[in-house]
Amino acid sequence: MITDASPAAQPELEPLSETSEEQLLEIAMGPQHPSTHGVFRMNVVLDGEHVVRLKPVFGYLHRNHEKIAESETYLGSMPYTDRLDYMCPITNNWAYALAVEKLAGIQVPERAEYLRVIVGELTRLQNHACLIGFLMQDMGSSGTPLMYAFREREKILDLFESLTGARMMCNYMRFGGCRVDMPAGWLEQAQNVVREFPRFLDEYENLLVSNEILMERTQGVGVLSKELAINAGMSGPMARASGVNYDIRKVDKYSIYERFAFRVPLGAHGDVYDRYMIRFLEMRESLKILNEAMRDIPAGPIVDPKMRIRGFRPKPGEAYGRIESPKGELGFYLISNGSLNPYRYRVRPPSLINLTVLEDLCIGQNVADVVAILGSVDIVLGEVDR
Amino acid sequence: MTVTFLILAVITVAGTAAAMGLRNAVHCVLALTVGFAGVAAIYLQLDAQFVGLTQIMVYVGAVAILAVFAIMMTHTPLPAKPPTYSSFWLLGSVVAAAVFAVLAWAICSSAASTQGLPPEPEVSVQQIGDALMHQFVLPLEIMGLLLTAALIGAVVIAMDRREETK
Amino acid sequence: MSSLQSYLLLSALLFSIGLAGALTRRNAILVLIGIELMLNSANLNFIAFWRYGPAPAKLTGIMFAIFSISVAAAEAAVGLAIILAAYRHSKTTDLDQMNSLKG
């Protein structure tokens, strides 16, 4: 049962001693738990309030995505990718489209690339804003930052809706371009949203960045070392917070990202605070990209005219297309045997790979920190379980 | 012997008897708090307001909670139920009953029993404070020392010495 | 039977209940609680004698009770700490099993 619940102050991160097994308390956090970000379970073994072991259990949301995709046409999988990471469907579309384009050697028109960058970075904005909001919610700030994030996300989702017809299940990309062009007035509306976004970031900064309670809760908590980040294959803000300079937008230079002047923020400590500040700074960099892209977008076709929507059969071969999704490296691996559907279809979900270090981050921490650490990993169970 | 006293006495005795007789240790402590509260109410009835409130604060608010904490911490998850009573429970009960018999006999035959209730004394908190600070200042200081020693001692004894033994 | 007598009888009863508990229970914590109960009955005696005594304005009974409560609180804290330490050592609070000095 409970051992160290005495009111005396407990030293932070005391070395764990061999407590006999029966004194440990095992609690199942989830699958019905408010801060597991979906149907996710952590079997946490506690010594007092300190985590001794943590076993993540997932698969509650498994939908057989990869196997279904192998019996669908190439295009037929596109709407399913929306449902992987449902917070940012457009980047999922993008990664899949990129993989198929690599497989079939399709060129994407200039205007479509710009459109992709614009919607992709808007997706990053709303994902990061919501993530920070959720992280604060996990730390118990009764949803205020989350509501501010949702207020801004709403504006971005309105943009998505008027562009693609849906707020979340956008199904926007097509092989060789995008499905529809911007409706009249969309660009001005988007520019407006981007212009007003910094005000929201300032609001966040006032509310959170120098907050003592927040700093105390997050600094030095859940430290991920640079070595472990590299060895465990971390990507995205998670890796960059640990000081790993790895941004696929810079590494692969896919799409037209080399045209934009943006910087990659790097953390020095790799704790929860760094992970959330990196996302904060990335939002500011995304705004720069958005401003440039919306200024420079050329006229022209939005989809490769040679591309046929039906009867698409890429020649036999394999391809791996990856992008820097808001969560990290999102990749799709495809093998074609020349038929209508892929022979093999595999997703490299950033959420799942980033989740693998959860136990390493949580051991020795307080049980209250577990939810904060989980929040800072930024998982979406649709993507983890697929 | 008023009705109020009777009610309070019944509550107190029932609570304490339950505390000593129940099988579940936590139930025992909960029943005991009823007994303590009953004693506190009797103090109030005896116009000892300050003592009564202190009794509630110390016994219900601190000692009972402490006991409950101790029970939780020493809880063994083994399903086998150990016997509640000691092996010489019969002897113990007999001794207790004998003590009560002797005490009751002494009380009933005492000369003090003939006294009536004197008029209600006016005891304000200020008077108690004055007495503590003047007449009883030495006991107060000693008590402070004792409490400090007890505080440190309890912490030292209860502290987990796992790090040292390693 | 006068009022003072009834208070004293109640106090004696509480004392006996506490004594019975302390003597018959196996759980060390409950034994400690029995001792607390005996202390309480003594306090009740003090208060009763103060109230029915010749000089209630002198506050001696109240002072005794206050100091006694303080001692009881200290005793409970130290006692429970000792029980905890003993439990860590022998993994039981059963007094019938805690009968060897070697542990």
Add this chain to the structure above:
Amino acid sequence: MVGEGILKGLVETARNFFGSYVGKDRLTTVQYPEERLPQIEAARSFPFLVYDGPDWDKGMRCVACQICEKECPPKCILIKKSADKKPDAVGKPQFYPAVFNIDISVCMSCQICVEVCPFDAIKMDVDYDLSTDDRFGDLLLDKERLAKSNEYYNAIHPTEAAAVDAHFAEERAKAEAKAKAATEAKAAAEAKVAPAAQEQPVGGETQ
């Protein structure tokens, strides 16, 4: 100074508190049943079948080619081709769907059926406040419930529908010219002109 960040946060929430009474941009909630967001043209909910003219059964554009049935990712469309051929508006004998069912509990509103349809016969609706208490019967939409008029289509997707109509007008003009040429060449008296002028002939274009 300790507490500075906390005070800053308090000031920020206070500003939002008062700001929500002043500025509309802070209070973005839409009071749904009473007020609604403006209709977005690109919006999509569930598919429907377009028909021309007053009679939904006669004027249905669908020719039961079953392309959408094959391409639908979650396979929520069931089409049974008619045994006979029905002369369509142009006079060309075409199959028609004897059964056209969409299970909208399965449909994921991806719009792929719309994109692959060569006849502009299936389009996306924009109606979003849909609900039913009949879990099994009411979610399977049959031909009759799927049929919506071209006017409705024009009302919900004006730009898109205008392009479709223009395309049809072109096709119809071509077909009429062709028919005229045929009548002149054959000189047959059977002037089988379309009975209703506004019924557009369904085009035979592929992909």
Add this chain to the structure above:
Amino acid sequence: MTQALDQIFVLTKQWLLGFVPASAQPICSAILSVVPVLIGFPLLFAITTWLERKGLGRLQNRYGPNRTGPYGLFQPIADAIKSLTKEDIVPLTADHTVHFLAPVLLAAASFLGYAVLPIGRNMVLVNMNAGVLYFFAVGSVVELAVFMAGWSSRSKYSLLGAMRAIAQMISYEVPLVLASIVAIMQAGSLSTVAIVDKQAGYTGIWPHWFVFTPWGVVGFALFMIAATAESNRSPFDLPEGESEIIAGYYIEYSGFKFALFFLGEYLGMFATSGMAITLFLGGWSAPFSFLTWIPSYVWFFAKLLALIAGFIWIRGTLPRLRMDQLMSLAWEFILPMALLNMLDAGIWHFMPAGVLRWLVCTAIVAVPCVLLGQGLKRNKKFQVRTYQFAK
């Protein structure tokens, strides 16, 4: 006229008592005093839930409840009906008796504290000699109720929550009492009525509230921090941290019993706020001498609502502390400051009135406050960081 308005409740009670025979008068008087409290404060609870949901909504740029009644005013009624009609689920393995008794005891204990709160001139249920002591004594009963709830549910989450709650309540009871001692020292009495009377005078238009002294403002701040922790409000709501241990000790409660917990928690918050008002904010006295024509009870409730608004504001802004941080805040900051504040109040008492007294007493509390804060900050090694960008 203003006198009559001020004493209208007292006079009404006297008038009503005139109708009953003399032998029944004490008991009738008690009933007439207790019943309004039993009705009034739950009513305030209903208003507060509405205020809280509206206020939090606006803080978060939402409307808050606005469907039931004008401005959503009937929302508490709807909530009450909902919680009353919900199925009362008791876990199969729970200790049924204790499980049932816990919410009842909690609600009852929460009501007891109101007996000594002077909510208006001559409006106190019992003018107890040891009023403040009584208040803290019944406050400690709440801990027992919390333990009963957590233990009897036989759930690991509720047990963890109860352990946290008790540890927190015990730790913060010490600073709470120590922070209130300065007011007791100055008033020279434990009676709440005497403490308020001491603050009821005016110099010019300014009131003699204890909060307008160096030790008073520090004492008030410490008292409010401890009271926030004692009533489990954000940012000290760890025992019920819904994102960590979901609801803490009352996770296994539903329906009316859950509502009782909710009620008890809010009543506790009102009671401690009311005590803060009594000790530092002059109780029912008006803030300016020219405003004394407004009835005293209005002032009490106005101050109470202002404090509640502060609670709501803080709840809408701050994230939650962690258990060890909460404890270190109590032992390393609040407790030393409270002790120092007692010394400061003593010095204030013995120094002659004047500017020098102000300066000395302010320095005694302000300098250590800043130093302690800086020391804590440096110890914890947290700071706003600057970040580098990859080249």
